[in-house]
Amino acid sequence: MSETQQHYQCYIDGEWIDSATKLSVENPATGAVFASVPDCTLEQADAALASSQQALQSWKLLPAIERGRHLLRLVEALKPKREHFARLLVQEQGKTLNEAYGEFDDTLNYLTYSAEAARRLEGNIFPSDSPNEQLWIQKVPFGVTIGLCAFNYPLALIGRKVGPALVTGNTMIIKPHEATPVTAMEFAKVVEEAGIPKGVINVISGSGITVGEHLVKSPITQLVSLTGSIRAGQAICRSVAENVTAVSLELGGKASFIVLDDADIDKAVDAVVISRYANCGQVCICAELVLVHESLAEEFTRKVVEKVKQLTVGNPMENPNMGPSVTAQGLDRVDSIVQETINAGATLECGGQRPEGEEFAKGNWYQPTVLSGVSADMPAAQEEIFGPVLPIVTISSYEEAVEITNRRNDGLSCYLWTNNYRTIMDAIARLEVGTVFVNKQIVGYIQGYHSGHKRSGIGGEDGIYGIEGYLQKRAVYLNCN
Template identity: 55%
Template sequence: MNTYKHYIHGQWVDSASGELMEVQNPANEEIFAMVQAGNAIDAQKALASSEKAQKVWGLLPAPERAKYLYAIIDKIKERKNQLAEILVSEQGKTYREALFEVDDTCAYILYAAQAATRIQGDIFPADQPNEQLWIQKVPYGVTVGLCAWNYPLALIGRKLGPALVTGNTMVIKPHELTPVSAAVFFEIIHEVGLPAGVANLVTGDGIELGNALVSSPITKLITVTGSVRAGQAIYKAAAPNITALSLELGGKSPFIVMDDADIDIAVQAAVNSRFANCGQVCICNEQMVVHKNILDELTSKMITETKKLRIGDPMTDVDMGPKVAESELDKMDRIIQKTVTEGAQIALGGGRLKDGPYEKGFWYEPTILTGVTPDMCASKEEIFGPVLGITAVDSFDEALAFANDSPYGLSAYLFSKDYSKLMRAINELDVGTIFFNKGISGAMQGYHNGHKLSGLGGEDGIYGIEGYLQKRTVYLKY
């Protein structure tokens, strides 16, 4: 069993408390690694290190900063299989999905590195003679990246790449369930010789360690991927220092299928968009909203296709592994049972897998609920797992009303051949991302953001890069 340390100012160090945390494999419940149980003292050390390093790092030309990112990408590729195996062990995603995550990590960092020569400011006409008016983009300084457990490696690339290329330094805190891939990532950072303090790693829970990071006056920007509850707590903790925030929080993505849609394409996209990574994707299909004219046909095909999913050892050729933790199974059971008492029916699945190869681990059947109405629990709470409710609607107006009634606004799906419906959705759906006639996807040059309780700020693309820069106006008299 490996034990991993904090990485602070270019050195591997123990927690100030001397305490360790166990890391559990969700497929078999075995403890396979130990990490440091960090506290406020560790947070302060990491922040002070990043503050010390930032001025020098920020003055380095952006293309020079990008060279370190290219070197990190090369090292990640050399250790691709190792990183994928760690992702399977700590998070439970399939090995195939883990390999994709490693590739995505490289892609996020590559996009950031390539942006080094594209950071732009502006020159505007001045009001006075012999004067110029400039607006420059400058780094915030010390940033903190708080990463969720569903994509523990890719989220580091998504946050650290843009932060570093724009001249910021960053302290990374991975989720306590999935810290090992982060530790190995920082082994790579050490190998490439990134200057001490530019990137620091601390591990521990979100209560003491996380709060110390986000409430410190040293921290100038916090980027978070996590739950609404966590985002609200961070928002409150950051308020006294007016710390800048980028929050990508929960979602409840409606998957709308109208009666003029290609049902077979919609069904395949719906299955992929619900059960990818065991349903643990923020923009997953969380609730199907189906026109009543095609409800029976679509439901039948959804059940048929979902039954084909292969569940098992995530290191083998399967479609779905376990949930990440026991608490997640309890949450799904509660949502399902309450929704059934409210009048919905279990059309497929509906329970834990416990026998044979599933005796150990956090396994759940792919589940479909029918007869779900907008007022039921499964329509309101983010499930974040392999459970899908199906709701019937009479019209497109009703579908839009259902989608917009949610306090979330991360993403939505719409299947229809009617372009007037597509345009209405663009104008009326209050979400950050809309997928038309296609399943779950994402491009590095796009933008990933939420509306309403799903967050503020965002990541990816040119707008994501700009999120790590603040503006400085210069009046130059000559």
């Protein structure tokens, strides 16, 4: 892949802005720097906030259908750039080309769904206790919102946040992750091309602990939408406390993949491999921990290992099954968890190191890995790995699986494989997670709802509930006497 370096600017108040210092952006497949973006100053962050606040006054008064039409123009401007964005996602994030095409398509779908919701934004009218009076509950925008995006889906997360924010009358400042900011700058070019009014979308780059924190702490900011780690979410909550700013936090988790003794073992094997190694395991709802019944454990493990050994790893532009991890720090953490778990007594079934060969000498590469003989207290069973490692724990009962899953202080998602409908209904009632996949591999439909329980978040994304998350309620007592 070509590694020609290019410098990008931020997009603030309809202008392209630079800064004296820059952040380098690496291709995770090669480790080579291919681009740079501004390391914005706090003054530039303030300019973005002022721009968003100024634009808000006219934007929120537009009829929702007009705001939706702006989003549809943005979609139309994006459509011819599918190949461009897909290849950029591969270069910047390391996902395979097919996965990148999928991310681009999802982005269009997120924006289109939000635009089409413009005529379906609802309030309520309730009977009044007094004559000649009505009681309304209106849904109104928060105001200036901040979209903090993770590195695993640099484009789709923008569409997932911008669409609902704008159609409901908010303005938004996008702050991409430091590892993957280029996609956001290219998106800003399309924002300008589509004629979105200046200040409605601002895109600013910089570190989370400086620029990000400054945006979050500002009294201008009325809602912070974060997709990121639990640790990042906790920091956001501390930062917004003084201003009591609203938050929507879509955070991490460690999804159990429960395989009970009556499961369709072959379908479960296929599903767990897809659900663990998609996007190099860098999906918050990926299957993070197998809990397989002892009667199936040996056969299940053998079949999983056979399938994982067939996965291809290589240049993501050539569509292997798996590309590299996004950051070197993330890769080091993955390997550390693997080695600690082996030292604790687990068995390395396959993987567990950097692939061999010259093409893997640089970049953030790791073999698809399976660990068996894992106990529920080992590091790979306790920590969110966010990488291509599948730990397998043997259980003796459904009750044990529920106990292991629910003892955690996070609760984003869980997979359940069984043909017993009593068990399914019981699990839906008892599993303390935001999403339950029943006899299903990893998926996320736009009309669904993506949220976490416990430390996995507050609020959520997607569907009508995701859109409602960008609206606050206003009660109106209208007396006509």
